[in-house]
Amino acid sequence: QIDSARLWGSIHETAQFGGTAKGGVRRLTLSSEDKQVRDWFRKACEDAGLEVHTDALGSQFGLRKGRDMSKLPVGIGSHLDTQPTGGKYDGILGTLGALEVIRTLNDAGIETEAPICVVNWTNEEGSRFAPAMMASAAYVGDFTTDDILSRKDIDGTTVSQALDSIGYRGDKPVGFQKLGCFVELHIEQGPILEAESKTIGVVDSGQGVLWYDGKISGFESHAGSTPMPLRRDALATLSEIVLAMEAIAKKHGPKAVGTIGEAVIANPSRNVIPGEIAFTMDCRSADGAIMDALDRDLRAAIAEIAARRKVEVKIDLVWRKPPTHFDPKLIAAVENAAKTLGYSSRRITSGAGHDACNLNTVMPAAMVFVPCKDGISHNELEDATQPDCAAGTNVLMHTVLAIAGV
């Protein structure tokens, strides 16, 4: 059994780095707050006897030796970055839970056959730089390191510049640390486990993701003197797109979601009809065929709206992550650990994307979910209980022991 109080203490101690008045965390990737938590994490890993290295995209790897160093390490961990108004648990539980597993094994004097590697992946959230799960995507070869280094945030700062500004461009190439498999603990970020009073979610699959950048070019003109029928209003166009996206997602019932999270009017003024809007779209489904349908329906709806309103709408698909099907043997290991420990559990699909979804494309991967209050995440009010966090960490530890061998 892990040390529940120590885990809880770590979570709340690090929540100060970017902590907000509402009890959440604002710790955008590669920000000064992110540097603070990285420094804390590096020291904690070193204190736990791990050999810590940082790769060229800033991901941190802490290695615990195994008896058989010819075996590839069992990877565990998650991320420490947050949304602009994020919570204390999203990613953090998985990273500090992994650290807690190491601390517990140390205290108990348990040596494993295969090594164990604790990982903090850079920019899982995808708020500051797109795509989300950027560093693990480069790790599995979906993008080159140089491509990722050149990605820009809204102020034009590149990943490369941001890494240097906090001193976290590591000396190891991306992929330097080979892993044999990866297990990630996370809060569910949805309402299912809580609603069904299950302690553990055995994640068997994950939704695919479509991310688009959009731009509407209408025509700026006077709010008072431009007759309604002559308008080419970029905001009215966006409004129809938002509602079309909502209707398209709803058509597929619980099997799809669609969101417009960002929309910025260029040179806004009270008495000017908006002429230009930049926006982003996020569509998801666990079913590849539904993802294709979402893409098709969305493009058709947008084309119709744009033509009718005599406005130009450009849509760029900037990221397509197919649905994830986790490794059956690892899923069974997680399920077995939950059962052995006496926790209630159910199989579950992840609504959110995770680094484990990327890793699963090149190695066996799996995930452990624990409930979060009202299913709320990406919100400062995100909450989870200490016993649930401890339960998830225990399941993570027992899964790792089963895979790594004692």
Added chain:
Amino acid sequence: QIDSARLWGSIHETAQFGGTAKGGVRRLTLSSEDKQVRDWFRKACEDAGLEVHTDALGSQFGLRKGRDMSKLPVGIGSHLDTQPTGGKYDGILGTLGALEVIRTLNDAGIETEAPICVVNWTNEEGSRFAPAMMASAAYVGDFTTDDILSRKDIDGTTVSQALDSIGYRGDKPVGFQKLGCFVELHIEQGPILEAESKTIGVVDSGQGVLWYDGKISGFESHAGSTPMPLRRDALATLSEIVLAMEAIAKKHGPKAVGTIGEAVIANPSRNVIPGEIAFTMDCRSADGAIMDALDRDLRAAIAEIAARRKVEVKIDLVWRKPPTHFDPKLIAAVENAAKTLGYSSRRITSGAGHDACNLNTVMPAAMVFVPCKDGISHNELEDATQPDCAAGTNVLMHTVLAIAGV
């Protein structure tokens, strides 16, 4: 006849102050660009022999003596501030046209019975500070000077601070310069004169304006893991409001317009459902009863949308300007001047608000419109022809001569 080339030269010379790559002007009120054009204007007025004073809100008054100084001056002018992406003519034609009238009278050695006062009103546009036509509103007593001085822009800078920062807080109290009447020349900012090939619009009325500040409070949550039916999406709510406002305005045919020009998502992120949006609304009609209907319908629609989406929407009416009915004698004077000069004309309603609309509440006022290309205004592509601008200035001059007496 005024000097068309000189007028055209002044318009294009001052267009450099805040001139944009697309041929427009970005000269927000009380900005450094506004200081530049004010300095230019003061010098030009002084060079034309006017006695120039600035009031406590930065409005500039240039007085040309009349034979009978017991008579109140005939006020002419407009404004030199622009929208963030504005044009070269909106307000500028009326201000520099007034200057051109003075220069022409000087050249011809014409003395008038009543004095003439050229005015550049502060913040007509209302983009940086609300309401629009702020200085003329204070002039007629709709707001106190202190109230206006405390208004803030989006960065929290007050009118008072902005005046000091460019050295344009004048030493004269608002209202120091009494006027007997006011005539304003302006581009139409709408498509009617051009469509009907009329050179002069004799403005007999102006639309009333309703300005609202709005705020939507939904709930931030994860774009991937939050089921569609559980969302309280602030952007989807705004989208319905935008389309409802459009439908409500259209219901009244050409007699109403409605616009949402500003909308800002708080802490936006691609994979976060928007939780909070601040926005503004602008509704207009020349008919007071329709204005009341717009307000009522809009509030009802918003209440229904908010309740259905379980989202809070707050609406504050921050400005209500009733419809304007200009002075019949002055309207006739404008119409007569156009006829005498042989220009085609028609009566017209102003879609936009103007300082003349404020002045009309305490003194006789009127306006002269000239066509603008495709009815486009509040856009960098705003355009007008040199002959039309000259024609309008000639009508302004002849109207002034008729009122002031030669």
